[in-house]
Amino acid sequence: MKIGFLYAGQGAQHVGMGKDLYEAYPEFAEVFDNAKLDFDLKQVCFEGPIETLSQTKYTQPCMVAFAVGMTKILANKGIRPDYSAGLSLGEYSALYGAGVFNETQVIDLVAFRGKAMAEAVTGRETGMIAVMQLDRETIKACCKKAEEEFAGEEFHVAEVANYNTPVQVTVSGDKKVIDRAGELMLEAGAKRIVPVAVSGPFHTSLMKPAGDKLKERFMLEHFGDMQYPVIFNATGKELASDMNIPKMLELQVQSSVYFEDTIKYMMEQGVDTFVEIGPGKTLSGFVKKINKDYTTYNVEDCAGVDALLAALN
Numbered sequence: 001m002k003i004g005f006l007y008a009g010q011g012a013q014h015v016g017m018g019k020d021l022y023e024a025y026p027e028f029a030e031v032f033d034n035a036k037l038d039f040d041l042k043q044v045c046f047e048g049p050i051e052t053l054s055q056t057k058y059t060q061p062c063m064v065a066f067a068v069g070m071t072k073i074l075a076n077k078g079i080r081p082d083y084s085a086g087l088s089l090g091e092y093s094a095l096y097g098a099g100v101f102n103e104t105q106v107i108d109l110v111a112f113r114g115k116a117m118a119e120a121v122t123g124r125e126t127g128m129i130a131v132m133q134l135d136r137e138t139i140k141a142c143c144k145k146a147e148e149e150f151a152g153e154e155f156h157v158a159e160v161a162n163y164n165t166p167v168q169v170t171v172s173g174d175k176k177v178i179d180r181a182g183e184l185m186l187e188a189g190a191k192r193i194v195p196v197a198v199s200g201p202f203h204t205s206l207m208k209p210a211g212d213k214l215k216e217r218f219m220l221e222h223f224g225d226m227q228y229p230v231i232f233n234a235t236g237k238e239l240a241s242d243m244n245i246p247k248m249l250e251l252q253v254q255s256s257v258y259f260e261d262t263i264k265y266m267m268e269q270g271v272d273t274f275v276e277i278g279p280g281k282t283l284s285g286f287v288k289k290i291n292k293d294y295t296t297y298n299v300e301d302c303a304g305v306d307a308l309l310a311a312l313n
Helices: 019-024 026-034 041-047 056-076 090-097 103-120 136-149 175-187 205-218 245-252 259-268 282-290 302-312
Strands: 003-007 083-086 126-132 158-165 168-174 192-195 273-277 295-299
Touching: 003 090, 003 282, 019 026, 019 041, 019 056, 019 302, 026 041, 026 056, 026 103, 041 056, 056 090, 056 103, 056 273, 056 302, 083 090, 083 259, 090 103, 090 245, 103 205, 126 175, 136 158, 136 168, 136 175, 158 175, 158 259, 158 282, 168 175, 175 192, 205 245, 259 282, 273 282, 282 295, 295 302
Parallel strands: 003 083, 003 273, 273 295
Antiparallel strands: 126 168, 126 192, 158 168
């Protein structure tokens, strides 16, 4: 058996996440009790409201604190992956698990990242749509055509944000442009276009100001060696010999996420069991859409931990 950890990203959060784990596992509670942030981590995670929890500057440290705590629970149970990856924000959690960041550092970094991403598009009306059952090249062509229609205007960006599965791709950018791109995609044969509730045009060129701030911040950070391979969003592969982790994370915030490619690569390396760490079952669902024959587990609460332990022992 080869295990792959998959760390959830922004959008999976919900009020109450981690509360039962906090009460049951001291190592999980320790993460929340020791976090030094400018807001009450436990209150936002456990009590909400969802409107606060869903703001990028709060979501990112909350999700990563959850992931850090769960990784510690599993490590104490003797469960470690052979490979890991995370969706968007989840990449930071994966790097923590692999030993690149310590727990205080990673929570602090994503708090900085969340604020930088929120500030990158202040005052700009943006959005994201999920495109169902349309091929990559047609989606990109529709985005380009929509951008051309708005080329004379100040806001005219529509770009692929996430290649999630063979049947789901997300597009983000300026709202009126992605709305037009969605119309073109329906005309081109897309089965459905679904709005995605996110607070910014993540993984597009509009996030370059955030990437620039992260580049400066990373100059002050220590990056440890990976104890096992992390598969990176921006390439869908392991770290290339001519790249480094700070550069990959700078690129990640403003580049498409190749999650489908990431999962296929892990499968090619022999991973046959995927463990999703985080609230929700989004990533497990993606794996099943990519190849339904692979085993998936989700650990988001005490029951999930118990089920995983029972299955692996």
